[in-house]
Amino acid sequence: MVLSTRLAAVPALLGLSVLAAPPAFAQAAAAAPDSGDTAWMLTSSAFVLLMIVPGLALFYGGLVRAKNMLSLLTQIATLTAIAILVWVGWGYSLAFVDGNAVIGGFDKAFLAGITPATLSGTIPEYVFVCFQMTFAAITVALAIGSLAERVKFSALMLFGVLWLTVVYLPLAHMVWSSTGYFFKMGALDFAGGTVVHINAGVAGLVGCLLLGKRIGYQKEILAPHSMTNTLIGTGLLWVGWFGFNAGSALAANGTAALATINTFVATAAALVAWLIAERAAGHKPSLLGACSGAIAGLVAVTPAAGNAGPIGAIGLGAIASLCCFLFVVMLKPRLGFDDALDVFGIHGIGGIVGSLGTALVYAPLLGGPGAAGYLIVPQLGIQAYAVGVAIVWSAVGSAVVYAIVNAVVGLRVSPDVEREGLDLGEHGERAYNY
Amino acid sequence: MKLVVAIIKPFKFDDVRDALSRLGVHGMTVSEVRGFGRQKGHTEIYRGAEYSTSMVPKIRIETAVDDALASAAVEAIEQTARTGAIGDGKIFVLDIGQAVRIRTGETDDSAL
Numbered sequence: 001m002v003l004s005t006r007l008a009a010v011p012a013l014l015g016l017s018v019l020a021a022p023p024a025f026a027q028a029a030a031a032a033p034d035s036g037d038t039a040w041m042l043t044s045s046a047f048v049l050l051m052i053v054p055g056l057a058l059f060y061g062g063l064v065r066a067k068n069m070l071s072l073l074t075q076i077a078t079l080t081a082i083a084i085l086v087w088v089g090w091g092y093s094l095a096f097v098d099g100n101a102v103i104g105g106f107d108k109a110f111l112a113g114i115t116p117a118t119l120s121g122t123i124p125e126y127v128f129v130c131f132q133m134t135f136a137a138i139t140v141a142l143a144i145g146s147l148a149e150r151v152k153f154s155a156l157m158l159f160g161v162l163w164l165t166v167v168y169l170p171l172a173h174m175v176w177s178s179t180g181y182f183f184k185m186g187a188l189d190f191a192g193g194t195v196v197h198i199n200a201g202v203a204g205l206v207g208c209l210l211l212g213k214r215i216g217y218q219k220e221i222l223a224p225h226s227m228t229n230t231l232i233g234t235g236l237l238w239v240g241w242f243g244f245n246a247g248s249a250l251a252a253n254g255t256a257a258l259a260t261i262n263t264f265v266a267t268a269a270a271l272v273a274w275l276i277a278e279r280a281a282g283h284k285p286s287l288l289g290a291c292s293g294a295i296a297g298l299v300a301v302t303p304a305a306g307n308a309g310p311i312g313a314i315g316l317g318a319i320a321s322l323c324c325f326l327f328v329v330m331l332k333p334r335l336g337f338d339d340a341l342d343v344f345g346i347h348g349i350g351g352i353v354g355s356l357g358t359a360l361v362y363a364p365l366l367g368g369p370g371a372a373g374y375l376i377v378p379q380l381g382i383q384a385y386a387v388g389v390a391i392v393w394s395a396v397g398s399a400v401v402y403a404i405v406n407a408v409v410g411l412r413v414s415p416d417v418e419r420e421g422l423d424l425g426e427h428g429e430r431a432y433n434y
Numbered sequence: 435m436k437l438v439v440a441i442i443k444p445f446k447f448d449d450v451r452d453a454l455s456r457l458g459v460h461g462m463t464v465s466e467v468r469g470f471g472r473q474k475g476h477t478e479i480y481r482g483a484e485y486s487t488s489m490v491p492k493i494r495i496e497t498a499v500d501d502a503l504a505s506a507a508v509e510a511i512e513q514t515a516r517t518g519a520i521g522d523g524k525i526f527v528l529d530i531g532q533a534v535r536i537r538t539g540e541t542d543d544s545a546l
Contacts, residue, residue, distance in 0.1 A: 221487070328481050333482055
């Protein structure tokens with residue numbers, strides 16, 4: 001959505017410069033990136049990396065037992081590195097070359113043809129490559145939370161390469177490329193509710209179903225080892241999310257400002273809503289509840305960040321938080337599957353609620369930026385269709401990838417390694433020596 | 435010689451140590467331990483997953499004293515560690531067969 005607007009503006013700008021200046025200068029003026037936009041997008045790219053390493057790594061790491069802390073940190077750092085390399089190799093090209101409605105092509109494999117002078121909208125294309133690269137990295141890193149405390153490191157590395165290629169890149173192309181299937185359909189997804197969160201949530205769910213429960217699940221104490229780390233991770237995620245959401249404006253402008261305020265308020269509303277839900281359920285207000293609520297709000301506001309007014313975003317964040325609470329706290333214990341870090345419960349459910357809710361909060365009636373003639377119901381249909389296709393795409397594609405990985409290296413560590421802890425068993429180190 | 439073993443509430447440790455020092459008890463071994471008696475742990479809830487721990491953290495003090503000091507030491511611990519609430523702990527007194535100070539080779543009472 002945003003990308004096409006920016007790209008469409010380029011010829012217009014070119015035309016204007018030709019009229020306004022002598023030809024020699026026109027060429028130079030046209031080729032110059034907007035320095036404000038470029039500065040903001042450079043910053044945003046680094047912000048999204050901050051969300052993953054160390055943000056997500058600490059958030060997830062704090063939630064596992066001390067004997068598995070280091071394995072989560074290692075998995076996330078290494079998957080991030082792999083995603084970066086895949087992205088430069090063929091990821092960017094398959095996601096953002098025009099190609100067909102489902103996938104790009106290999107024209108820009110290994111970033112062929114891109115130079116410091118190449119522009120994407122008003123920013124150097126290298127910056128756009130970097131910004132989108134971080135999205136691929138965080139999506140695969142998010143997904144593996146469901147497999148924590150029992151998955152093989154080698155399996156995750158192979159999974160990273162295959163899953164990004166088979167599942168993530170086509171979905172990113174469909175949503176963000178101007179030739180993509182959802183893009184042309186008019187689905188609203190500002191910063192990646194479907195590509196990142198629904199995708200990661202569903203991949204996580206499929207993965208934990210195939211992998212099976214942790215030894216001792218619902219029998220032994222599997223309590224988080226450090227809520228301090230989890231809060232630090234949550235804070236880094238929230239801060240980094242300003243790059244994720246406001247950066248998705250691809251410019252330093254009013255839409256980025258709207259995405260920023262929404263990323264503040266939706267998260268705040270969701271945090272408070274989770275604690276209220278805890279009280280209503282007869283529990284004490286917990287820090288993990290506050291962190292979970294905050295993440296649920298961040299997830300839900302992702303597709304809506306530039307597509308909602310602040311009051312709409314508050315409502316969306318609160319409702320998404322309540323839905324995630326009901327799923328994670330009330331429903332999941334009865335379903336009996338072991339999504340260790342609630343990737344589906346927070347990112348899947350939050351992503352679905354956010355993507356559907358974006359159709360509502362986009363309406364001018366609810367303070368959204370939609371045009372005066374905007375109709376909620378048809379847009380809701382488009383959103384629901386996009387969500388449904390994303391769920392099926394991610395579920396089927398992920399299942400295939402897990403099956404391949406299981407056949408090649410095996411998904412799960414031995415029971416001995418699982419009991420001893422993945423830190424010593426898989427990495428030969430401990431997170432803490434004291 | 436008697437070995438006095440006391441399991442007490444952790445926050446009472448400083449008071450107990452001071453009281454024993456005033457009596458002339460020169461040393462002790464202290465460990466952080468977990469256990470339960472009539473007091474029964476607590477419940478933790480993480481995203482709806484409920485974990486009940488029956489174990490309660492306590493401090494375990496072991497100190498060897500000569501027979502004359504034993505009853506005074508027990509009384510001192512009893513009075514300083516008591517809150518009147520459930521979970522105040524227990525004191526056990528055991529006979530010691532032999533004691534040796536490793537550095538000098540002194541034995542029994544002179545080793546304490």
